[in-house]
Amino acid sequence: MTALPYVDGNMLDGPMGEVFAVDLSTATGRCANCGATGPVAALRVYSHAPGLVARCPTCAEVMVRLVRAPDRAWLDLRGTTFLQFPMPPSGDGPLAQP
Amino acid sequence: MPTRTWYDLAVGIITPGFSGRPRSGAPDLPPGQYLTPDFPVLSAGPTPKVPRADWEFVITTETGTEYRWSWDEMMSLPQETPTVDIHCVTRWSRLGTSWQGVSLDTLLEEVETAADYALAHSYGGYTTNLPLDDLRDGQAWLVHTYDGDDLPAEHGGPARLLVPHLYFWKSAKWLRGIHLTIEDTPGFWETAGYHDYGDPWREQRYQGD
Numbered sequence: 001m002t003a004l005p006y007v008d009g010n011m012l013d014g015p016m017g018e019v020f021a022v023d024l025s026t027a028t029g030r031c032a033n034c035g036a037t038g039p040v041a042a043l044r045v046y047s048h049a050p051g052l053v054a055r056c057p058t059c060a061e062v063m064v065r066l067v068r069a070p071d072r073a074w075l076d077l078r079g080t081t082f083l084q085f086p087m088p089p090s091g092d093g094p095l096a097q098p
Numbered sequence: 099m100p101t102r103t104w105y106d107l108a109v110g111i112i113t114p115g116f117s118g119r120p121r122s123g124a125p126d127l128p129p130g131q132y133l134t135p136d137f138p139v140l141s142a143g144p145t146p147k148v149p150r151a152d153w154e155f156v157i158t159t160e161t162g163t164e165y166r167w168s169w170d171e172m173m174s175l176p177q178e179t180p181t182v183d184i185h186c187v188t189r190w191s192r193l194g195t196s197w198q199g200v201s202l203d204t205l206l207e208e209v210e211t212a213a214d215y216a217l218a219h220s221y222g223g224y225t226t227n228l229p230l231d232d233l234r235d236g237q238a239w240l241v242h243t244y245d246g247d248d249l250p251a252e253h254g255g256p257a258r259l260l261v262p263h264l265y266f267w268k269s270a271k272w273l274r275g276i277h278l279t280i281e282d283t284p285g286f287w288e289t290a291g292y293h294d295y296g297d298p299w300r301e302q303r304y305q306g307d
Contacts, residue, residue, distance in 0.1 A: 005144065046142050050187050050267055050287055053142040060144060062223075067291040069304045074291035 006055070009043035015052060015066055019075055022085045030081040034059035040083070126183065127191055128298035134190040139252045142286065146221040146251070146272050153256050155240065156275040159211045167205070169256070172240065175200045180239055182262035184269070185298040197260055199241030202233040213278035217285060218259050221272040225285035227294060228261065228268050230278060237263055240273060265296040265303070 013025050030037045036058035043054040043063060051067035056079075065076040077083075127133065150169040157165040167175075179198050185191045216230045232238065242249050242257040249255035254271030261268050267287050277283075288294050293302040301307060 005141065048138070049140050049142045050292060051142075051290055055143060062143070065290045067287070067304075069291060072291065072304065076290050 006044040006046050009039070009041040009045055009054060011045050011047065012040060012043070012052065012054060012064070012066075015068065016064075016075075018068075019066070019073060026086050028084040029063060030084075031056040031059060031061060031063055032079045032081045033061035035081075126193055128185055129301045131185055131189055131191040131298065134192060136190075137192060137195075137253065138186070138188075138190055140186065140188065141252070141271075142224060143222055148221050148256055148272060150256050155205075155257070155273065157205065157209055157278065158275060159209060159278045160213045160280050163210070165205075165209055172200060172257070173242075175204050178239060180241075180260065180262075182260070184262050184266050187265040187267055187292065187296070187298075187303050191298075196245050197239065197241040198243035199239040199257065199260065201236065202238040202240065203236065205240065206234065209278070211278045213280055215279045215282045217277040217279060217283045218268075218270040218273060219275055219277065220270045221274050223286075224270055224272070226268050226270050227283055227285045227288055228264060229282075229295070232261060232264065233276075237261065263297070265293075265298050267292065268296055 016024050024040050027040045028037060029040050036056055042057050044057055046053040051065055053062055054064035056063050061079055063079040067074040153169045155167045155172055177198055178201050181194055181196045183193045184195055213230055215227060216233055217225055217227045219225045238261045240257050241260045244253060257273055259270045259273045282294060284294060291304050293304055293307055296302050
């Protein structure tokens, strides 16, 4: 029997929801290594480890690391250039055209 | 019963509890550890496949001098067969595991260095840091055989570091080399909250423990 070595990024919703106030299930991220952009849900998450390690599905580099201690958590996003979240329309913002 | 978190679920085990003190009476176990009959496979990424013909091991000193061994050169060095207890920071321990490999004392014998720290690095990109003194005096090996068989890739083959007196994340799988450094340089897990030293008997799991 061979278990899958990773699961998809949907499993990050719960653990990262402890840290983020936004819904990650609809977020998009850009890999700092190869520039590939895609849904967080498509990341490859290695969870049989001392923490969660989410890797880019294109180049396999680490994009997110999350370590959870009983009383603390560490989030490392150095492998992620951006996370993009859909937001409700905010009306006339600073970028609104006249 | 402590609340189960994603962490417990991730390792597929209901652990004895994050905040609990050691409740087993086993004298051989560090605090907070439990005994497992299995050898769980933990990994932070895909398993590298490194043919022995391509394998090499390199020690790089703080001045940039490199000491290299091919597979055959490593296998021709004096071999040792340590039987040791291993303790994973995810709380499982295995007692009396049997390995074969080369002592780091042998590999470091000819290496001229004034370094105090080591950063082990692996095929696949993993790194982990530890004091150089913890690789000396019969405390560490480069191992290629487990329980009489070739070390399987999922457990770090062709060869891994074995430093059993520290938590097992320090025993880097797929070991490719060791950088000797003047300053301590935190590795993969150490830059994400885990302890720079990691003594299981002092329960040094996270930074500040």
